[in-house]
Amino acid sequence: MVVAASRTAAGVPARPRVARRRRAGTSTRAAWLLLAPFLVGFAVFYVAPIVVAVVKSFTAVTRTSTYGRPVEVFAGLGNYTAALGDAGFTGSVGRVLLFGVVQIPVMLGLALVLALALDSAVVRLRRFFRLAFFLPYAVPGVIAAVMWGFFYAPNLSPVNQLLDPAGIHPDLLSGNVILYSIANIVTWTFTGYNMLILYSSLQAIPTQLYEAARLDGASGWAIAWRIKVPVIAPSLVLTGVFSIIGTFQLFTEPQVMAGVSSAVSSSYTPSMAAYAQISAQNYGLGAAMSVLVTLLIAILSWLFFRITRARAAL
């Protein structure tokens, strides 16, 4: 019981309990009473916008004559074919895919190593490290991007100032590098957050689970990789899914970098592409792009869950 409860607290989805027989009538009413305020807001601010987006994605605006009133008409799949035929949009999807393939393993690997180190007996100043790693999470994405933007700017960067005498002049804002420069901002911001999720799962592992192994002479490394990592695998999967979702929603950091680097176009990520269409009042096309991204996120998250579950079952 203790194990189950504390593992749940560490962010592992709880299995739905078997329904218990209860004085059904009053309990059910109480449950819906408690749920009602949230559900009303959820319907208005989550469900309705999705419905609006889907409806809009099938409409286009036409004018009867040059100066006529704009009329919304049914456009069938027109917006979707337009989105899929838009090189800027499809390019942005490929870009975030590459971003995710590189950045997510680096970030989660780093988070896992830091969490294991903090959880091991060998590290001193644990409190300080935990705070230092988590601190970037308290920095808003806009501020982080502005800050790193200064850090990357060739005339401001302390990195460039140090390398200048050696005759090396890296441009971290140039076309080939900017994607990784943005990946670094995201890694900097979210590693500590993911580390904290993994760390609290590690802390919830009952020590009896590996005390026996330790008495048998297993090293700290063996305990970490063979016992601790498998036990917190569900938390790792969770951080993986949240990272995939976050990657496909990438907006703030590239939007800020677009202000300081000409290598970041207005359709650099799918979210930026959709936002650019909306700003140009192409609501139908923008909505179609949003719907496509949402579908892609759903499919990828589902696939990720499936693959990691199948692996875990082996």
Next chain:
Amino acid sequence: MTTQPSTRSSSVVVTTAMFVAAVYFLLPVVWLAISATKSASDLSTTFGLWFSGNHLGQNLHDTVTFGDGLYLRWLANSALYSVVGAAAATLLSAMAGYALAKFSFRGRSFTFSAVLAGVLVPPTALAVPLFLMLAGAGLTNTAWSVLLPSMISPFGVYLARVYAAASVPDEILEAGRIDGAGDVRMFYTVSLRLMAPALVTIFLFQFVAIWNNFLLPLVMLTSDRLYPVTLGLYTLNTQITRDPDLKAVVVTGSLLSIIPLILAFLALQRFWRTGLAAGAVKD
């Protein structure tokens, strides 16, 4: 436990590696703090990681008086949106998460699946249709357009459900029922208190999410008097190439804007830690 020599040396190695990691995570903030003490011209002409002259007073003055107190107004807006939004979101999430964790009723698993699906929906997909909807209601470019959507947090409900399952023992609820206490009253008098540390966690995460939010205010607000500090600084940052003197205001303003968050995390760390490791049911 005895400390063997090998443990001690690996302790040195691991701790050194941790220091390197800590430098990576702290350096940009240190750079920001140092830069806030420099004049706009010194920013690009002197070494970034060391001091040069003391312009902190001047920079603070320039930031606070910028646009007749516009920067302070942005800070106040951020505080308003974050405190009110997070408080409401925490209460709504607690109620919903508790109901999903502690009651069995028809439609429960469907409701929970719908909420979880809400976590997956990208804000970009929501922000724009939300703009069209609120424009129809005449609410765009008002504080409500940022506040109301911030009060709904599917992730908060998910956390509340996990925490309620872990920290509110069924035994207490059964005892309450036998004593004839209503389920809703039990929630406000007993369960809410048991969930308190977890609620601080939910509040903190939602507070940070709202304080950091960029897209929603970007889409909703046109009047700079309503901007939160993130959107305000973003706008200023885009004007730097035209007006290099703004650089000092952006740097100092950025530093000022993250201080409240850092303080909140330091002051409340006891709570988010207990929240994350929420108490186990002992039987």
